[in-house]
Amino acid sequence: MKPLKIKIVSFKKGVHPRDDGKSLSRSSAIRTAPLLERYQVIVGQNIGLPPRVVVKAGEEVKKGQLLAEPSGFVSAALHSPTSGKIEGIIDIPGPMGIPAEAISILADGKDEWGELPPPLDWQTVSGETLKARIQECGIVGMGGAAFPSHVKLSPPPEKKVDCMIINGAECEPYLTADHRVMLEETEKVLLGAAILGKAAGVKNTVVAIEVNKADAIEALLARSGEYRVGVVGMKVQYPQGAEKQLIYAVTGRKVPTGGLPADVGCIVQNVGTAVAVADAVTGGVPLIERVTTITGEPVVTPGNWRLKVGTPVVEALKLAGGVKRDPGKLILGGPMMGFAQRSTDVPVMKNTSGILLLDKAAISQYQASPCIRCGRCVDGCAMQLLPSPLSCMIEADRFQDAYENNVMDCIECGSCSFACPARRPIVQQIRRAKAEIRNSLNHKKK
Amino acid sequence: MTQDSKVQLMLPKGEELLLSPSPHIHDKESIQSIMLKVVLAMLPVVAAGVYFFGLDALRVIGWCVFFCVGLEMVWCFFAGKPVLGTVKDGSTLVTGILLALNLSAATSWWVCLLGGILAIWLGKQVFGGLGQNPFNPAAVARVGLLIALPRELTTWVPARGMTADLNSYSKAFYTTPDFTRLQEAGQVVDGMTCATPLSLAQTTTKVLGHGEQAAYNFAEIANPEAYWQYFLGNMGGCLGETSALAILAGGVMLLAMKLIRWQIPVFYIGTVALFSGLVNLLWPGVTPPPLFHLLTGGLMLAAFFMATDMVTSPITPKGAAIFAVMLGIMTCVIRIWGGFPEGVSFSILLMNALVPLIEKIAAIKPFGFRKAAAVKGGA
Amino acid sequence: MGSTIFLSAVVLIGIGLILGAAIGVVYKFFEVPVDPRVELLLELLPGVNCGGCGRAGCADFARALIGGEAAPAKCPVASQEVVAQLAQVLGVEIGRAAKQVAVILCGGDLTHAKGQMLYNGVDDCISASQVAGGPKGCRYGCLGMGSCARACPFEAIGIVNGLAVVHNEYCVGCGKCVDVCPRGLVKLVPVDAKVHIYCKSPEKAPAKMKVCDIPCIGCRKCVKAADEGQFTVNGFLVEVNYGDYPRPDVIEKAKCPKNCLQTCRGHEEFEYGKSIGESA
Amino acid sequence: MAQESLVNLLELTVGAMLVYNFVLARFLGICPFLGVSKKLDTALGMSAAVVFVMTLASLLTALIDVYLLSRSFVIGGVDIRLNFLQTLVFIAVIAALVQMLEVLLQKFSPALYRALGIYLPLITTNCAVLGVATLNAGSGRNVWESVVFAFFSSLGFGLALVIFSSLRERLELSAVPRPFQGMAIALITAGILAMAFVGFSGLC
Known part of the structure; x- marks a missing residue:
């Protein structure tokens, strides 16, 4: 690989998984999944208020037709992934292990588009129009958090935002969806980036990519001039793509404790979101499908697929040829921050960046042993906390001490648990402490 | 799970999946x-x-x-x-x-x-x-x-090189009875004991005080030829602490494998060199030159293997540096002025006791931490 | 000799007088008045510092009592006599409800709960519930990781076959376990209420049967067997009305088809596998 | 001469603080050392209280000792010394002092007062305070030497207390086997700490 001619930046600390599993699906081009019989669209996909369902059982819908409308500002619309009939609104296994309300759609096989909003000329219309369109098309952060995009684009007026960062780091091992998107849909990424920049009214828009995606960087660099979008390379280090770390790497600004990116004048959007925005603005297409990596050692043919929102995971796995051997774990998202699933009936959501299966051997049950204070977690913590002492405090139920040691700042990236030679479930303990502290804070307020 | 009988695919079974929190992959190191x-x-x-x-x-x-x-x-x-x-x-x-x-x-x-x-x-x-x-x-x-x-x-046996040839350098270390004279008298020697350079230095100051004579005597045991022997390991002492060469080799391995924080050996050795050098410069009769301190006793072993013990040293790099500097000062104080010739293990224990305090003082600031923000959040 | 004694006496008396005067002066100008009752109350209180009263330990509770911010009966550990004594010191009414004990309203142990998954992580209920809803199939049931048992200052809760069980003889009803249960299964009930419905899942009966052998399916047999108002029906779930609780003989009469209507003793034995209810 | 006084001063300071540390070498004042060392904050408060009490008490007792008890009174041709009253008088002085301190603390720092709890009155019977007075009286130090000695002795006490409490805070988080929990492990830790302080022996 020839050296890249761009600046390479990074945050401090973090970990670097040696075998990142990306080679499984890195070179497989995006394929579009064939139409299925049935889709189950979970209603509460976004962070914030779940949208209000506007269809009834038995109703016929067209592809792209509104299924649920935003119920507030921090809420995103849902659209039908295909044309067909609403079977009903049912409880299905949700991604968090608890049943979730979903709209079940029986496809009619025609996959007919309904009426779509007209294309916009993004260069002439106002930022407000663009934001309205983004909300209308139900676009959320597709990197994992599923935060409604238009909310991010509308920071409080007193906070001056001057930088839009398009997150193409894809620092999670195994995942290659963003990589393929940048490579194959370079133009849409750049166009989406430019539109997002315009919508937020910022001058600087950059796409930030880890340097292990050299081909994507080159592809973007070749076209970036036309859209006045910068490209920044980043060191391969986890969690390079975490919002605060990304902003620090690119701009050198530190998001303050408990603050938002807007506090330092930045907005971060995912590459997938940029593509969705480009589609929404230039074609009026709502967010009904996304590129997802189906991967893992047990998968027969790992690859990147364009899946409709609402595709059950089991159907997605069929696309990838099933599994070679019984996997030990099913994960939605990446291996560092994704969620283990209890059922293969969970549907793909707007933020499902990956469907990952891990071998039984790779995830063999491990027993945590006492901390030997080796300091690997301290060296790995991107938030510069002290994970090991924190985990010891939490183990002794000392939540007040943990609170005083800034446990609430943890971004749960998993670097500490990854690096821990004693295999301590530090992240899980921290999550518990956060829950307990929030409980007691709520109690106090009452 | 798969009602679809047309597809002959193997698919994961829900009941066999493991539920565990993220992260789902781990570093190989255990x-x-x-x-x-x-x-x-x-x-x-x-x-x-x-x-x-x-x-x-x-x-x-x-x-x-x-x-x-x-x-x-x-x-x-x-x-x-x-x-x-x-x-x-x-x-x-x-x-x-x-x-x-x-x-x-x-x-x-x-x-x-x-x-x-x-x-x-x-x-x-x-x-x-x-x-x-x-x-x-x-x-x-x-x-x-x-x-x-x-x-x-404190019963030390002479190292291999010391018994082989009785050069002027190693003679200084033998306690009575004098080996050569015994051998000349044709007596059989069961075992032999010797002094360590550090105990010799201490005896020197105890007997001669902190005067010019002491400084002169120091030169006997602290000269380039002696240094080279110390470096190789030809001196009395604990069996693991004599050879600075071997310890350095092990230490480099530790550093290369990232098992210890570099701050501890570097700051420890540096502090001892600086402190003893300063004392030697100001009052030459009080203590031998710094190189003597570095190469003798358990200092090297402590710097790479004892003080760097993960469990008992501070967890942060900054804390490790403070730890090592204080360790160095304490070692020197005990060596130069204390009642024991060697202060390394004592100072390690003392500093181990101070680790929780050091960690409190040298706590690292979280990313983006601002005092005002923390106060606001703590309400 | 006589002069030695005399001199010692003079010196000692002199020093004593000076010190006494100094103490007197300091007390005169700097003393902070303390309610003597605090000490009295502290002596009466159990001193376990369990926090069951909602205060940070017994001393804090004593101050709250003096300040009139708490009633003596708020101390869940103190016996009736002690509470009476406390009230006497304070000169207030006792204001105590009947003694309460905790009960954990779930019967889904490892034998009866279905749809269990392998779980690898921290042994703690909140932690386990954060990982895909916990290892058991039922999302309302006891996780069996023992957070309540650890929270109990009196070791009155045990984990039996993956299910938390309260030992009534040790339980003082301090309620510490109530808050820690992420599923809200722990309830403080009058000590005389012996019959409980060991299920708290509001789901529909078929959904419950999928994940558990012994759920309350809302068949209302118990409602019919008991007096009016002793049970309340809440959707698909029947609950004991602890204001007017049924007698233990209701179990015989009701013949609960799922054995989730049990006395606490029977429940415990059932969980231990002594099959007291299975004959029904 | 200057050299000698310097050595003397070192002995008074370093010796009192480290070499003959009240807790770890003389084993005096073990009660508050074990009792108030559970938390660093209270340990700091206790140290401050002990420094204050010990310095003040030794000032008073040294004054009384030098100018009253160790003096010879000639009454009616009989030489009388009141040395035998030392313990009695010292205890009275210390007790009175602590009483006053208690009232003042309650007035000006109620939080510290509550944290110290029973241990504040216990300073009265703290052998360290009486010990420093008796040691001073026994060694024939003059008043200012006594005060310096007491000050550094109490600093040494505070140092040991602070180190020990930070260690105990860490021990709280570790999985000590049940038979060793609480006081047992505290005493073991104190023992190892005392072993470490042996290293200072011979420093002056």
């Missing part, structure tokens, strides 16, 4: 692998000990490892823990070898047993085992033995 790597890094030191002190060194190491592992198993048996459970991680092996490296090659087996009890039981297991002990087990054993059995612990 406690066991870390401990084995530390043992690997100790091999040059062990080899040097065996080379300079013969099979006696191997005997002492054998006893120490045997007792440490055995005592750990006995404790686990009575504590109702799996007997082999904690031995498997290899930390006991490390403690055993480290304890042996801190003893003279002339140590008898029962001293090793006592040392093992001090290290494994008193130093480690009463606190809850690996990772819970605030004090370095090997240092606890060394200090405990030194206080309880001062004679056994």
Whole structure:
């Protein structure tokens, strides 16, 4: 690989998984999944208020037709992934292990588009129009958090935002969806980036990519001039793509404790979101499908697929040829921050960046042993906390001490648990402490 | 799960999936692998000990490892823990070898047993085992033995190079009876003892005071030729601490494998050099030059293997630096002015006790931490 | 000799007078008045510092009592006599409800709960519930990781076959376990209420049967067997009305088809596998 | 001469603080050392209280000792010394002092007062305070030497207390086997700490 001619930046600390599993699906081009019989669209996909369902059982819908409308500002619309009939609104296994309300759609096989909003000329219309369109098309952060995009684009007026960062780091091992998107849909990424920049009214828009995606960087660099979008390379280090770390790497600004990116004048959007925005603005297409990596050692043919929102995971796995051997774990998202699933009936959501299966051997049950204070977690913590002492405090139920040691700042990236030679479930303990502290804070307020 | 009979695919079964929190992948490094790597890094030191002190060194190491592992198993048996459970991680092996490296090659087996009890039981297991002990087990054993059995612990045997040819440099180290005269008289010598450079330096200051005469005497044991011998390991002392060369080799291995923080050896050795150099510069009769301090005694061993013990040193780089600097000062103070010729193990114990305080003082600031923000959040 | 004694006496008396005067002066100008009742109350209180009263330990509770911010009966540990004594010191009414004990309203142990998954992580209920809803199939049931048992200052809760069980003889009803249960299964009930419905899942009966052998399926047999108002029906779930609780004989009469209507003793034995209810 | 006084001063300071540390070498004042060392904050408060009480008490007792008890009174041709009253008088002085301190603390720092709890009155019977007075009286130090000695002795006490409490805070988080929990492990830790302090022996 020839050296890249761009600046390479990074945050401090973090970990670097040696075998990142990306080679499984890195070179497989995006394929579009064939139409299925049935889709189950979970209603509460976004962070914030779940949208209000506007269809009834038995109703016929067209592809792209509104299924649920935003119920507030921090809420995103849902659209039908295909044309067909609403079977009903049912409880299905949700991604968090608890049943979730979903709209079940029986496809009619025609996959007919309904009426779509007209294309916009993004260069002439106002930022407000663009934001309205983004909300209308139900676009959320597709990197994992599923935060409604238009909310991010509308920071409080007193906070001056001057930088839009398009997150193409894809620092999670195994995942290659963003990589393929940048490579194959370079133009849409750049166009989406430019539109997002315009919508937020910022001058600087950059796409930030880890340097292990050299081909994507080159592809973007070749076209970036036309859209006045910068490209920044980043060191391969986890969690390079975490919002605060990304902003620090690119701009050198530190998001303050408990603050938002807007506090330092930045907005971060995912590459997938940029593509969705480009589609929404230039074609009026709502967010009904996304590129997802189906991967893992047990998968027969790992690859990147364009899946409709609402595709059950089991159907997605069929696309990838099933599994070679019984996997030990099913994960939605990446291996560092994704969620283990209890059922293969969970549907793909707007933020499902990956469907990952891990071998039984790779995830063999491990027993945590006492901390030997080796300091690997301290060296790995991107938030510069002290994970090991924190985990010891939490183990002794000392939540007040943990609170005083800034446990609430943890971004749960998993670097500490990854690096821990004693295999301590530090992240899980921290999550518990956060829950307990929030409980007691709520109690106090009452 | 798959009603679709047309597709003959193997799909995961829901009930067999494991639920566990993220992250779902882990680094390969485990406690066991870390401990084995530390043992690997100790091999040059062990080899040097065996080379300079013969099979006696191997005997002492054998006893120490045997007792440490055995005592750990006995404790686990009575504590109702799996007997082999904690031995498997290899930390006991490390403690055993480290304890042996801190003893003279002339140590008898029962001293090793006592040392093992001090290290494994008193130093480690009463606190809850690996990772819970605030004090370095090997240092606890060394200090405990030194206080309880001062004679056994300070009976040094001469290293290989010292017996081979009695050059002017090594003559200075033999205590009575004079070896050469005995041999000339045709007597058979059972064993021989010798002094360590540090104890010689202390005797010098005790007898001669801090005057010019002392400075002159220091030159006898602190000159380039002597330094070279010290560096190789040709001096009396604990079987693991004599050869700076071997320890450096092991230390480089440790650093290369990222098992220790570089701050501790660098700041420790640096502080000792600076402090003793300053004292030597101001009052030449008080203490030998800094290079003497670096190459003699347990300083090198402590800098790379004892003070760097993960469990008992600060967890942050900044804390490690403070720890090492204070350790250096304390070592020098005890060496130069104290009643013991060697201050390394004492200062390690003292600094181990200070680790929680250091960690409080040298706490790192979280990313983006602002005092005002924290106060607001804490309301 | 006589002069020695005399001199000593003079010196000692002099020093004593000076010190006494100094103490007097300091007390005169700097003393902070303390209610003597605090000490009295502290002596009466159990001193376990369990926090069951909602205060940070017994001393804090004593101050709250003096300040009139708490009633003596708020101390869940103190016996009736002690509470009476406390009230006497304070000169207030006792104001105590009947003694309460905790009960954990779930019967889904490892034998009866279905759809269990392998779980690898921290042994703690909140932690386990954060990982895909916990290892058991039922998302309302006891996780069996023992957070309540650890929270109990009196070791009155045990984990039996993956299910938390309260030992009534040790339980003082301090309620510490109530808050820690992420599923809200722990309820403080009058000590005389012996019959409980060991299920708290509001789901529909078929959904419950999928994940558990012994759920309350809302068949209302118990409602019919008991007096009016002793049970309340809440959707698909029947609950005991602890204001007017049924007698233990209701179990015989009702013949609960799922054995989730049990006395606490019977429940415990059932969980231990002594099959007291299975004959029904 | 200057050299000698310097050595003397070192002995008074370093010696009192480290070499002959009240807790770890003389084993005096063990009660508050074990009792108030659970938390660093209270340990700091206790140290401050002990420094204050010990310095003040030794000033008073040294004054009384030098100018009253160790003096010879000649009454009616009989030489009388009141040395035998030392213990009695010292205890009275210390007790009175602590009483006053208690009231003042309650007035000006109620939080510290509550944290110290029973241990504040216990300073009265703290052998360290009486010990420093008796040691001073026994060694024939003059008043200012006594005060310096007491000040550094109490600093040494505070140092040991602070180190020990930070260690105990860490021990709280570790999985000490049940038979060793609480006081047992505290005493073991104190023992190892005392072993470490042996290293200072011979410093002056």
